[in-house]
Amino acid sequence: MKIPFKYKNQHSCEAVVLACIDFRFWKETMRFVEEELGIKTYDFPKMPGAAKAINECQNEVDVAMKCIGVPCDLHHVEKIVIVNHADCGAYGGSSQFKGDLEAEQKFHESELQKAKEKILKYYPGKEIILAYAKLVDEGENVEFIKVD
Numbered sequence: 001m002k003i004p005f006k007y008k009n010q011h012s013c014e015a016v017v018l019a020c021i022d023f024r025f026w027k028e029t030m031r032f033v034e035e036e037l038g039i040k041t042y043d044f045p046k047m048p049g050a051a052k053a054i055n056e057c058q059n060e061v062d063v064a065m066k067c068i069g070v071p072c073d074l075h076h077v078e079k080i081v082i083v084n085h086a087d088c089g090a091y092g093g094s095s096q097f098k099g100d101l102e103a104e105q106k107f108h109e110s111e112l113q114k115a116k117e118k119i120l121k122y123y124p125g126k127e128i129i130l131a132y133a134k135l136v137d138e139g140e141n142v143e144f145i146k147v148d
């Protein structure tokens with residue numbers, strides 16, 4: 001199989017997007033990043049729990065932090081996007097919250113904030129965009145909510 005390499009001689013991209021490995025969310029995350037955030041070129045590492053992996057890093061050589069650091073150092077990204085999602089198995093799933101969707105969202109928001117602070121310590125000056133992929137309409141749709 002041979003496919004045209006559309007990024008020939010291009011070594012920079014706009015952003016790095018760190019998402020969870022969960023198959024149910026990553027294609028939808030790409031749509032959010034491209035259509036809602038308007039980011040067309042990005043590195044796209046995935047670690048279980050996204051923000052969780054960052055928050056568990058001891059230093060900048062831990063693999064999750066390298067997922068951010070390599071795009072910053074090699075691809076000169078200016079934006080760092082972190083996406084957590086509802087019913088994330090890395091955090092024990094929605095059942096941890098006993099059906100309290102608001103509590104689940106609040107928890108993920110605080111996890112995302114923690115990850116942001118940690119990343120800014122190593123990579124100050126970058127624009128950090130946080131989002132939570134929430135299941136809505138009885139699980140029929142995924143709604144991406146930006147977290148300030």
Ligand SMILES: [Zn+2]
Nearest residue numbers: 020022088089
């Ligand atoms: Zn997950």
